[in-house]
Amino acid sequence: MTQQASDGSTAIEVVGLTKRYDTVDAISDINFQIKTGEIFGLLGPNGAGKTTTLRILITVLTPTSGSARVHGFDVCQEATKVRRIIGYVPQERAIDRFLSGREHLLLLGDLYHLSKQDTLRRIDEILKLVNLEDKADQRARDYSGGMKRKLDIACGLIPDPKVLFMDEPTLGLDVESRLRIWEHVLGLKERGITVVLTTNYLDEADQLCDRVAIIDEGKVRVIGSPKKLKADLGGDGISLALLESEREIDTLMSSLQALPGIRTVKANGAGLDIRVDTAEAALPRVLETVAKSGHGVDAIDYHRPRLDDVFVAHTGHAFRNEASVNTDG
Amino acid sequence: MADYIQETLALTMRWVTRLSRERFSLLFTLAQPMLFWLILFGSLFQGAVDIRGIDAPNYMSFLAAGVVVMTVLNNGLAGGVDLLFDKENGFLERLLTSPISRSSIIVSRYIFVMGITSMQVVVILLVAYFFGVHPETGFGGVAGTVIIGLLFGIGLTSISMAMAFAVKSHGDFFSVIGFLSLPAIFLSTALVPFDAMPGWMAFLAHLNPMTYAIEAIRSLILVGWALAPLVKVVLVMIAFDALCLYGSVGIFKRNVG
Numbered sequence: 001m002t003q004q005a006s007d008g009s010t011a012i013e014v015v016g017l018t019k020r021y022d023t024v025d026a027i028s029d030i031n032f033q034i035k036t037g038e039i040f041g042l043l044g045p046n047g048a049g050k051t052t053t054l055r056i057l058i059t060v061l062t063p064t065s066g067s068a069r070v071h072g073f074d075v076c077q078e079a080t081k082v083r084r085i086i087g088y089v090p091q092e093r094a095i096d097r098f099l100s101g102r103e104h105l106l107l108l109g110d111l112y113h114l115s116k117q118d119t120l121r122r123i124d125e126i127l128k129l130v131n132l133e134d135k136a137d138q139r140a141r142d143y144s145g146g147m148k149r150k151l152d153i154a155c156g157l158i159p160d161p162k163v164l165f166m167d168e169p170t171l172g173l174d175v176e177s178r179l180r181i182w183e184h185v186l187g188l189k190e191r192g193i194t195v196v197l198t199t200n201y202l203d204e205a206d207q208l209c210d211r212v213a214i215i216d217e218g219k220v221r222v223i224g225s226p227k228k229l230k231a232d233l234g235g236d237g238i239s240l241a242l243l244e245s246e247r248e249i250d251t252l253m254s255s256l257q258a259l260p261g262i263r264t265v266k267a268n269g270a271g272l273d274i275r276v277d278t279a280e281a282a283l284p285r286v287l288e289t290v291a292k293s294g295h296g297v298d299a300i301d302y303h304r305p306r307l308d309d310v311f312v313a314h315t316g317h318a319f320r321n322e323a324s325v326n327t328d329g
Numbered sequence: 330m331a332d333y334i335q336e337t338l339a340l341t342m343r344w345v346t347r348l349s350r351e352r353f354s355l356l357f358t359l360a361q362p363m364l365f366w367l368i369l370f371g372s373l374f375q376g377a378v379d380i381r382g383i384d385a386p387n388y389m390s391f392l393a394a395g396v397v398v399m400t401v402l403n404n405g406l407a408g409g410v411d412l413l414f415d416k417e418n419g420f421l422e423r424l425l426t427s428p429i430s431r432s433s434i435i436v437s438r439y440i441f442v443m444g445i446t447s448m449q450v451v452v453i454l455l456v457a458y459f460f461g462v463h464p465e466t467g468f469g470g471v472a473g474t475v476i477i478g479l480l481f482g483i484g485l486t487s488i489s490m491a492m493a494f495a496v497k498s499h500g501d502f503f504s505v506i507g508f509l510s511l512p513a514i515f516l517s518t519a520l521v522p523f524d525a526m527p528g529w530m531a532f533l534a535h536l537n538p539m540t541y542a543i544e545a546i547r548s549l550i551l552v553g554w555a556l557a558p559l560v561k562v563v564l565v566m567i568a569f570d571a572l573c574l575y576g577s578v579g580i581f582k583r584n585v586g
Binding site: 059088159 | 346429
């Protein structure tokens with residue numbers, strides 16, 4: 001595999017991408033750029049438009065309007081050139097159960113027009129990489145869910161891609177397999193491969209992706225690194241549940257607001273939601289002020305901003321997944 | 330061109346590998362027309378009825394052409410099944426993201442279905458030979474039979490693949506196949522000649538392209554190198570294939586273009 005430096009050049013550029021079915025926009029006016037060598041996540045609930053966006057990028061779906069380029073090649077005009085430099089790991093286990101793992105890779109070698117030698121060399125390397133050497137000659141129908149996913153990734157790596165697209169790479173996997181897939185993805189990044197993945201797992205976006213685009217109802221709501229998105233949200237959150245919460249709290253709220261390091265104070269019916277610069281610095285002052293006001297505290301909770309908070313802040317609603325829990329493993 | 334050959338060959342070999350892994354299915358596919366239609370059905374009706382209009386030494390030598398074309402019909406109509414499964418499990422999408430000519434997927438399927446069908450046709454004629462059906466036209470007739478089978482099979486396989494792409498679920502696919510197959514057989518001269526059919530069935534049988542394939546092959550087996558049925562079958566098959574391809578190409582383009 002070739003080493004590609006993450007030199008900050010643009011791997012993917014998406015401009016005004018829209019896909020309309022009848023009168024409904026599956027996605028509308030999607031814009032983003034992905035840098036070479038980064039792990040980029042399209043995060044959103046099911047039906048948000050992540051997969052539609054991805055399917056346009058991998059050249060199997062034509063957009064209604066807008067354009068997308070992969071390393072400068074237009075996904076519609078120059079589809080074959082795009083196909084030569086991308087790998088794809090589909091969401092379904094797109095596996096032929098009658099073939100062995102190695103036979104899958106041999107077939108793909110021919111579809112990418114590699115010489116027999118190149119194919120064999122690459123297969124050895126990839127099988128080692130995804131840790132599937134022992135099982136390579138078994139029929140795929142005997143593979144576990146995690147092994148199928150590894151074979152999927154191996155298939156995606158046959159073209160020695162500059163960009164690897166992964167559709168929900170850990171959907172339905174057990175925790176251990178998930179962590180192992182994350183390791184593989186990080187390993188690909190080290191080799192200089194740009195990884196674009198869709199996910200509806202907040203923690204996956206948070207821990208794996210360099211940057212995420214939050215997509216909701218077919219639109220990009222915000223783009224940035226998880227760290228920055230959370231920092232932009234403004235400090236930590238403190239929730240206080242007050243005893244006798246029906247008591248007059250306006251005075252309390254304004255005296256809290258006057259404290260240093262406090263950003264916003266909102267009443268939530270049972271108490272107060274307070275955003276602060278750092279919880280450690282603010283908490284003693286907050287509790288002191290509450291005690292002085294004569295209110296009793298029922299419960300205290302504080303947390304760093306999470307990606308769910310970011311999602312709520314930018315979409316106006318909580319992150320919901322109507323996904324059935326038992327998606328096939 | 331070298332790329333095209335490489336990818337088409339690889340895709341074709343995939344179908345062959347799959348078939349070789351399904352030993353039982355292979356065995357039953359091969360044996361079904363022989364055992365059920367030729368041997369059982371043929372023997373049953375050998376002495377059971379004296380069918381009007383049969384100009385043959387025995388019923389089995391009349392039936393052989395019908396069994397050959399029924400096999401072509403069933404193989405052709407089922408020709409899209411594997412694409413249907415590829416579509417449903419996402420394998421097709423994987424193929425479509427690789428830098429292949431889209432047509433190589435379709436072409437690999439034609440090669441595979443036609444290859445299997447030709448082998449089956451030869452085996453049926455061989456089994457029939459042991460039951461005393463000796464074609465008047467010898468080996469040349471066997472080749473002619475295979476060619477007629479291919480001509481008919483191309484159109485059928487096109488319909489089947491187009492349907493595999495067009496249907497919403499594989500249940501729909503199998504319902505349509507099942508619905509087409511038996512009427513096509515009964516409304517042809519596969520089992521009885523025109524003279525033994527009620528008028529309206531004979532009329533419909535004349536509109537059925539399958540009839541022309543059967544009549545031509547039957548003439549090769551029973552009569553010899555008669556020109557009229559051969560000219561007819563070539564013309565009818567060209568028209569049939571043209572129609573099927575015309576109907577399918579648009580669907581292929583939309584789905585794998």
